[in-house]
Amino acid sequence: MAVDASLSVPYIANLENGRGNPTLSALQQLAAALGTRLEIGLRGDDGSPDEPEVPEAVRRLMASPRALAVARQLARRNRTDVSIVTERLQDALIALAAVAAGELDERDLDRLLDLLLLARAGLEKEG
Template sequence: MKIVLVELGEVLRDRRKAAGRTIASVAVDAGLSVPYIANLENGRGNPTVAALDRLATALGAQLEVRIGEDVPPPAVSVGAELVSDSDRADSVVAALADGRSRAAVRRELIATLDSLGVLLGRPPDAADLGRLLDLLVLSGRGL
């Protein structure tokens, strides 16, 4: 059995700060005291699952607690490997972004390549990536 430990205080603090919230505002929404949350953020205290659930909700998140078998690692994406090795893919992704993040366009390109492999019945290769990039450039459209 694999046990994953995270620094709860860091997660809470980072999530709160990313939301632009104070400890006091989170405490009010969660129905908990300011010192209690401050202690948790500083790595002290022994919170209940109910308190963590209230904190997660106050921070716009969902608490997930998992006890189970190891989850198999995700399959290696051939599309991700092809795209990461291609300078041309980077330039086409930049050209297609047009109001979207490059990361989102890159993910869509990788997903398209991986789906292409399913249709081809074999993993896509560099030539397949080249043809897909040609198609995208010629169409002038997003993915």
């Protein structure tokens, strides 16, 4: 399990023995190693899911072949579930749209994806 989740054996042993508190990242890695995904949700007072509105432009961009291909590539490199990466990419696009104060287009998505791939390549080169 430790190898599949890219976590140390002592870390896993501590969790199994009730010592320590796993990080959200560790829980996601464990879920991916088990072939599942971790879902954490917030609910309103009425018990309904408190989901942010996803702009149509972001939905459209996230459905593009390039976004899906980059999400798969990053998920494979990070040894995590593609749905987690896709959700994070979507969140990044929503944040980018808020900062840009306008509707995003394919060029904005390409820039974000290029930035992520370059950052990942730089981290791999350093490591």
